Amino acid sequence: MIKFLDLQAQYASIKPEIDEAIQSVLNESSFIGGPHVATFEAAFAEFQGAEHCVGVGNGTDAIEIALEALGLPAGSEVIVQANSFIASSEAITRAGHRVVFADVDPDTYLLDLEDVAARITSKTAAIVVVHLYGRPANMAEVKALASAHNLRIIEDSAQAHGAEHQGQRVGAIGDIGTFSFYPGKNLGAYGDGGAIVTNDADLARRCRMIANHGRTDKYLHEFEGRNSRLDGLQAAILTVKLPHLDRWIDRRNDIASTYRTELADIDGLTLPNDVPEGDRHAYHLFVLRTSRRDELVEHLSNLGIPTGKHYPVALTAQPAYSQNESARSDFVANAHGAQLVSLPIGEHLTVDQAHEVAAHVRAFFTDATA
Ligand SMILES: Cc1ncc(COP(=O)(O)O)c(C=O)c1O
Secondary structure (H helix, E strand, O other), rough: OOOOOOOHHHHHHHHHHHHHHHHHHHHHHHOOOOHHHHHHHHHHHHHOOOOEEEOOOOOOHHHHHHHHHHHEEEOOEEEEOOOOOOHHHHHHHOOOOOEEEEEEEEEEOOOOOOHHEEEEEEEOEEEEEEOOOHHOOOOHHHHHHHHHOOOOEEEEEEOOOOOOOEEEEOOOOOOOEEEEEEOOOOOOOOOOOOOEEEEHHHHHHHHHHHEEEEEEEOEOOOOOOOEOEEEEEHHHHHHHHHHHHHHHHHHHHHHHHHHHHHHOOOOEEEEEOOOOOOOOOOOEEEEEEEEOHHHHHHHHHHOOOOOOOOOOOOHHHHHHOOOOOOOOOHHHHHHHHHEEEEOOOOOOHHHHHHHHHHHHHHHHOOOOOO
16 A cells, blocks of 8 residues: 555564653653753754754744844845745744745746746845755755845745755755744654754754744753754654655655656656655655646546645635735746645655556556546
8 A cells, every 4th residue: 555654664673662762751850951952952953964953843843043143133034935844934933024925946846046046135134945856956056146245144944854066965055044843744743843953053053042032051042042942752742753754755766766767768757856866855745737637636536546735725825915015926936836746755665656656647647547
């Protein structure tokens, strides 16, 4: 049976380690803060090649806290791509800034940097770069654009743990990067969780304080912050999973290359572009584009093959942004909403299963009797 996500199979594959980690948190009652959080933060910083990691409550808070820590002027314009999960833009508004959408590049589904350049004004202070679907953005180009206009870079890496741009893990290539450990992510907790990474010690310190009531000490608060902390249980679980992540991402890449080979050159079907030499895709999602999306979804569903839609309504077409002047209806991202379909991908699948899925997709497009 082919599943889109199989957290039970993942748990079964590492059960003794997970059970032991949970038991030790229970034995120590180290529920908030404590050694498990510190251990995970150090391990994740090292994994991502960042100097600092601050665990927070979830990936949405991570973006909001990162933006706040950057200390941008209130009401600044922050540019973000038109297709993402709403957290990428929601956090900008929550942090007291204005969301300015830029279109996506139809080849990568990431920010179209020419469109970004066209949207920069004297009020633009930052860019939220989303490594959507686990694909690393071209950070060299993003950095060149940002430094030409004195903009800060936040990397929303919620879908891209382990992705690399030219040998460097995403997250701390820009000023600050954010991660989600929502259970279905490539690195998922058993509840909500998130993290911020940066190479800037002062930014890391401010994030930590914002996430913990502006504390400098237990009863001393330098400013008003909030409560957004990664808890001990999640940290212990994530510490167990982290050493498996590279292997899991390799499997995702094996499945992606099977899909890529078997689904090449089909009329009416657009595959995601391969990443450039030297980059590593984390393949959180494998997203196809076709004008026959709904028919394909139904066809696969009838065969017991689940699919996803990421995302069926672009941010720029959401009611939440009906008053946002930058949300243009002629965005490529808006048209994609009806065409995107995600095939199953994950370490729970075998390459044989990927062949099976691909064969059914190919038959749908090429076999009149399918
Ligand atoms: C691109 C992106 N950004 C941010 C988030 C927010 O993460 P969380 O659900 O942990 O708040 C998610 C995931 O849900 C996401 O996919």
